[in-house]
Amino acid sequence: MTKDTLAPPLKTAPPPPSVPLPPAAGLVTFDVSQLNIWFGVNQVLKNVSLKIPSKAVSAIIGPSGCGKSTFLRSLNRMHDLVPAARVEGRITLFGQNLYDDDVDATVVRRRVGMVFQKPNPFPTMTIAENVTVGLRLNGVRKRNLIQERMERSLRMAALWDEVKDRLNANALSLSGGQQQRLCIARALAIEPEVLLMDEPASALDPIATAKIEELILGLKKSYTIVIVTHNMQQAARISDLTAFFYLGELVEFDKTNRIFTNPAKKQTEDYVTGRFG
Amino acid sequence: MLRHFDDDLNQFKETLLIMGSHAESALAQAVQAVTERNDQIAEQVQQNDDIMDQYEIDIDDMAINLLAKAPLANDLRLITVAMKISQNLERIGDEATTIARRAVELNTEPQLKTYIDIPRMAAITLGMLRESLDAFVNKDTEKARAIIPRDKEVDAINRQLYRELAGFMAENPATIPRCLSLITISKSLERVADHATNIAQEVVYLCEARDIRHEAHKQ
Amino acid sequence: MATLHHRWRKIKSSIISALCLLCATIVIVPLAFVLFDLLKEGASSLDLSFFTQLPKPAGEVGGGMANAIIGSFTLLGLAALVGVPIGVLGGIYLSEFGQPQFNAVVRFAADILNGVPSIVWGIVVYAIAVVPMHGFSAYAGGMALGFMMVPLIIRTTEEMLGLVSNNYREAAFALGIPHWKIVLHIVLKTANKGILTGILLAVARIAGEAAPLMFTALGNAGWSHKLSEPISALPLQIFTYFKSPYADEKRQAWGASLVLVLLAISLNIGVRLIARTRAPHLTK
Numbered sequence: 001m002t003k004d005t006l007a008p009p010l011k012t013a014p015p016p017p018s019v020p021l022p023p024a025a026g027l028v029t030f031d032v033s034q035l036n037i038w039f040g041v042n043q044v045l046k047n048v049s050l051k052i053p054s055k056a057v058s059a060i061i062g063p064s065g066c067g068k069s070t071f072l073r074s075l076n077r078m079h080d081l082v083p084a085a086r087v088e089g090r091i092t093l094f095g096q097n098l099y100d101d102d103v104d105a106t107v108v109r110r111r112v113g114m115v116f117q118k119p120n121p122f123p124t125m126t127i128a129e130n131v132t133v134g135l136r137l138n139g140v141r142k143r144n145l146i147q148e149r150m151e152r153s154l155r156m157a158a159l160w161d162e163v164k165d166r167l168n169a170n171a172l173s174l175s176g177g178q179q180q181r182l183c184i185a186r187a188l189a190i191e192p193e194v195l196l197m198d199e200p201a202s203a204l205d206p207i208a209t210a211k212i213e214e215l216i217l218g219l220k221k222s223y224t225i226v227i228v229t230h231n232m233q234q235a236a237r238i239s240d241l242t243a244f245f246y247l248g249e250l251v252e253f254d255k256t257n258r259i260f261t262n263p264a265k266k267q268t269e270d271y272v273t274g275r276f277g
Numbered sequence: 278m279l280r281h282f283d284d285d286l287n288q289f290k291e292t293l294l295i296m297g298s299h300a301e302s303a304l305a306q307a308v309q310a311v312t313e314r315n316d317q318i319a320e321q322v323q324q325n326d327d328i329m330d331q332y333e334i335d336i337d338d339m340a341i342n343l344l345a346k347a348p349l350a351n352d353l354r355l356i357t358v359a360m361k362i363s364q365n366l367e368r369i370g371d372e373a374t375t376i377a378r379r380a381v382e383l384n385t386e387p388q389l390k391t392y393i394d395i396p397r398m399a400a401i402t403l404g405m406l407r408e409s410l411d412a413f414v415n416k417d418t419e420k421a422r423a424i425i426p427r428d429k430e431v432d433a434i435n436r437q438l439y440r441e442l443a444g445f446m447a448e449n450p451a452t453i454p455r456c457l458s459l460i461t462i463s464k465s466l467e468r469v470a471d472h473a474t475n476i477a478q479e480v481v482y483l484c485e486a487r488d489i490r491h492e493a494h495k496q
Numbered sequence: 497m498a499t500l501h502h503r504w505r506k507i508k509s510s511i512i513s514a515l516c517l518l519c520a521t522i523v524i525v526p527l528a529f530v531l532f533d534l535l536k537e538g539a540s541s542l543d544l545s546f547f548t549q550l551p552k553p554a555g556e557v558g559g560g561m562a563n564a565i566i567g568s569f570t571l572l573g574l575a576a577l578v579g580v581p582i583g584v585l586g587g588i589y590l591s592e593f594g595q596p597q598f599n600a601v602v603r604f605a606a607d608i609l610n611g612v613p614s615i616v617w618g619i620v621v622y623a624i625a626v627v628p629m630h631g632f633s634a635y636a637g638g639m640a641l642g643f644m645m646v647p648l649i650i651r652t653t654e655e656m657l658g659l660v661s662n663n664y665r666e667a668a669f670a671l672g673i674p675h676w677k678i679v680l681h682i683v684l685k686t687a688n689k690g691i692l693t694g695i696l697l698a699v700a701r702i703a704g705e706a707a708p709l710m711f712t713a714l715g716n717a718g719w720s721h722k723l724s725e726p727i728s729a730l731p732l733q734i735f736t737y738f739k740s741p742y743a744d745e746k747r748q749a750w751g752a753s754l755v756l757v758l759l760a761i762s763l764n765i766g767v768r769l770i771a772r773t774r775a776p777h778l779t780k
Contacts, residue, residue: 076670078666078669078670081666081669106672106673106674107672108672109669109670109671109672110671110672113670113671114667114670116663116666116667116670118663120661120663120664120666120667122664122667122668122682122686123664123686124682124685124686133668133671133673133681133682134671134672134673137668137671137673137677137681138671138672138673183667186667186671187670187671190671190672210280214279214280214281217281218281233346233347236345236346236347237282237346237347256345257341257342257345260345261341261342261345
């Protein structure tokens with residue numbers, strides 16, 4: 001395996017006073033401080049600071065172009081792949097600075113998984129191969145381990161029962177909702193600690209969306225989840241905390257029930273009630 | 278499909294039902310304090326009123342958080358109906374407290390007469406309350422509808438008792454304090470019956486999505 | 497009045513359709529004539545001896561082009577050995593790696609090389625291979641043809657890789673897979689049928705080239721026993737025989753031409769068959 005310069009996560013960290021944490025947590029997964037991101041000359045994120053707690057779902061809402069996806073992708077260094085992107089500021093994952101010079105981005109991405117808006121299972125691979133690709137291409141050889149992880153991930157993604165008899169079928173033979181759950185299983189197979197989701201259900205029908213939401217509610221016991229969504233009811237249903245972004249700035253970050261029943265800032269209230277624009 | 282939201286809804290319903298059983302026992306104990314002339318029980322009822330108030334606040338809080346998730350259809354009606362039921366239950370608690378206070382007052386003087394009507398009203402009212410909550414749990418709209426006519430019985434007993442006590446007061450002014458307390462108690466029980474009727478009407482709305490309030494006026 | 501306009505529109509439409517049909521026919525007709533002629537003149541020459549015997553000395557009747565056929569395939573094989581790795585790797589580099597400016601230069605160079613006349617390739621390889629090796633050889637011929645394939649394969653490989661949706665690359669990066677593994681196991685695997693198509697098309701293009709072989713492979717009346725010897729090839733034989741006064745040799749030249757055209761046609765059919773089995777994700 002390639003060098004892993006990120007030490008295991010800290011066992012304890014004092015809860016930061018400025019941000020309310022959900023009851024059972026006490027750990028902070030991401031500590032974002034003065035994050036600024038430019039694409040070329042455009043500044044897309046301005047001085048964003050917040051602390052994302054562990055084993056909870058944090059939702060990111062805001063109108064189009066407000067920087068939600070940009071923010072999400074900075075958490076697993078996906079902007080490294082975009083030459084025009086410039087990231088300044090500090091993001092720590094379990095206390096370790098993600099953007100340090102000696103941190104290997106591929107290792108970061110194995111600890112921080114990502115699921116995208118459009119389901120993208122690899123088209124030349126079967127269902128089983130898709131789930132295990134992250135393990136196999138990262139050097140894992142033991143067949144038992146691969147098999148076991150595959151079943152476990154598919155169960156966690158609530159897909160096992162539907163595909164267990166056709167694991168060798170091509171991944172594209174699944175429906176859209178099933179493909180997205182396959183992508184979630186694929187991300188979970190490498191056992192990340194964090195799951196980033198960029199509008200995971202927006203391309204799906206209501207039933208598939210409901211299944212994904214139930215899945216997320218089940219996963220949050222074991223994973224830190226950050227989800228970007230443009231569906232506010234979805235954010236209200238599944239998240240513990242919600243961050244509202246507008247024009248690249250973090251306007252408000254608070255417990256979900258506060259944001260949706262009594263937000264502190266008028267901007268948030270206007271957006272949430274649909275009085276924007 | 279089993280939803281995490283269903284867990285939240287069940288917890289919400291449980292909380293309401295616990296509040297309901299608190300209301301039932303408060304009322305029963307208050308009446309007991311009158312019929313058995315027991316000051317201790319009366320004291321207890323008055324102290325427990327805070328619990329009912331807190332439950333109403335908790336239920337409204339839970340309801341708002343559930344509503345933020347934009348539930349629809351049955352779930353939506355359940356939450357709004359539960360909020361109204363909790364309001365009615367809280368008022369029942371207040372009436373029980375009033376009855377308990379009157380009981381303490383009555384116990385400072387000898388018993389005026391054998392209590393017949395008050396226990397009768399109490400039995401019917403408690404029955405109405407219990408059955409309205411049962412109907413809520415079981416989504417039994419028939420049961421709920423059956424409760425509504427009984428309100429008239431309670432009203433009749435209340436009027437009759439009022440006339441009787443008015444007669445007492447006219448004949449013997451010394452009985453006025455006790456008669457007034459009894460009239461208050463009777464009025465409270467009549468109001469509890471109204472609240473139980475409201476609960477029954479809310480249950481009908483939950484089950485049938487039909488609003489049957491105020492239909493009596495139209496007839 | 498409305499009916500008249502309606503009718504005029506219909507007439508106009510029919511005229512234009514007829515013109516389009518005419519143009520299509522004009523394109524196909526030469527091809528049809530060529531094939532017809534080839535078949536007429538050459539089909540009779542394609543007997544067993546054509547495929548199994550060596551050419552007879554000038555003037556004698558009979559013989560075949562066995563060595564030219566084997567030679568052509570040998571040269572195509574050598575060309576593929578040269579052209580495919582350089583072309584595919586170059587295409588991969590342009591698509592997956594590299595800086596925008598550098599890539600633009602490479603693409604520009606490839607486009608220019610595409611336009612270089614095939615005979616110039618022959619002369620260049622003469623200078624760099626034949627002269628140092630002190631002789632004509634299959635190696636030199638393969639090298640010339642291979643270099644001709646490179647610009648074609650680079651461009652088609654780059655295009656096919658470009659058709660692979662970026663979503664797959666993103667998903668693979670998000671799994672923490674190293675870049676080179678992503679290219680090899682995911683991108684390449686997805687585009688492999690398309691790349692194969694590009695290679696086959698490049699082979700079809702160079703299969704019939706005579707000019708670059710004239711100064712490199714030279715040709716051989718008999719069998720070549722070593723790849724460092726001159727080797728025969730169908731285009732070369734056609735060139736030699738068609739100039740000849742002997743009717744029999746001309747006849748064989750027609751046969752060889754027919755073989756070449758059939759080879760090109762079957763390669764193209766092969767390409768189309770591969771395209772049909774392509775997974776739906778690439779046919780946009």
